[in-house]
Amino acid sequence: MNATVIEAKNLTKRYGGVAVVNGISFSVARGEIFGLLGPNGAGKTTTILMLLGLSDISDGQARVLGHDPAREPLAVKRQVGYLPDQIGFYDGLSAADNLRYTARLMGLERAEREQRIRASLGHVGLADVADNRVSTFSRGMRQRLGVAEILMKEAQIAILDEPTSGLDPQATVELLEIIRDLKKRGVSVLLSSHLLERVQSVCDRVALFNQGKIALIGTVSELGREVLGGGFRVEVEAEGQGLAERIAAIPGVQQVEPAGANRLRLLATGDVRPEAAAAVVAAGGRLLRLSVEEPSLEAIYSRYFQTHEGELHAT
């Protein structure tokens, strides 16, 4: 289950001497959702194209399901589904006909083809409009049709380039649900995006791209500890006397500051919610609310780029 499906070692792409992707290394395990994050032009799409064998690799090595995408692109493309950013279909053809064309390019037999097309369209909720022209489809429906293509391919890896850009919130939620579902089927997902909130909710691990390099890599909470500085932010809302002193006495609490009426914000080395609750109750106070602030990817991202802005301009 933990086998590596994508492995990049020191992957580099140069366009006319300029390194667009500069020696990046990462790996994606089977059944994992891996996010490539970064500002536009950071090299996310180029990395994806190299992994698919659609762009030559200037330097370094890539392995996708044990194949070298530069030498065996057909073997790679047979098992990898790709949803490009700004996906397009033949507007004059129906949804099913569009899938039929790609199924024939994959070399599927007729019976197999029809069965897989029906199943995949049903799965993304497009079964009713299978014979409608794609020109009548909304953007969200097109994205779902793109996912149907990946399902039809029975791909082991799905590479999604900016899948949620330009979608309304409802369509985004639906698409993310479909992505989670891909994971349930054992498909590894490589996702690129700059919409952090959305990505945070689905990704197991993320890589933060910056100027063609991976600046940070890991789970969201790991990145949070690294960038925002370790520590939990716990907020306590309670009524009572002398709570601040009692809470400050809890081992592990580094700082207590008032944050409005009856509110205290704590900075602690661990999750001190149980101790804080006990302290409030022991002081005879009334505990109204107790929450711990998860590090948000958005905060990590903006903090990272704030602290590295000087370097960005210098280079």
Place this chain on the structure above:
Amino acid sequence: MRREGSALHGFGVVTLKEIADHFTSILVVVLVVLVVATAIAVVRGAVDQIKEITAEDPFLFLRLFTRGAPIPLVALLSFLVPLFAIGLGFDSVNGEHNRRTLSRILAQPIYRDALLFGKFAAGLFTLSVSLIVLWLLVIGLGLLGLGVPPNAKRWRARWSCSWLPWSMPASGSRSHCCARSCSARRRRLRWSRSACGCF
């Protein structure tokens, strides 16, 4: 660097799809109108001219292709073939790019060679079909207009012209050379036949 698999994997699928696209597009209506109009215009012009030289020419039927006012078929073709070809091919690749379908198709297990060659072959096929239709129309209308069927003795001479439509798609500009070699051959034939008293 050697890559695995055939560069032509998926070629047939692309070709069939492109042919289907050509034959269902508005372009094919334009092609049909152009082909029919050309055939009628050329044959009318040629028949009028040929009627005046009936007595002196042993290969009347072949003159349908090379004679005519204001412009004979071979000369018209050298203009029409590039026009057809440009019409069929001008946006076949950048059209895919603009519709954002290119990257999706290239992510399927085919090489880009298959896509490009498939598009070329489909264009060639469509062009060949329209030129064969034009050629048959000219023969048919010529039969009606002249009332002279090409007789068996001239089969050989006519056969030499039958590759004319095939050579067209290859290059519009070559039609001139081909017409010239045809008429040279016909001239040789005519000399030899009249020497033998065949005519």
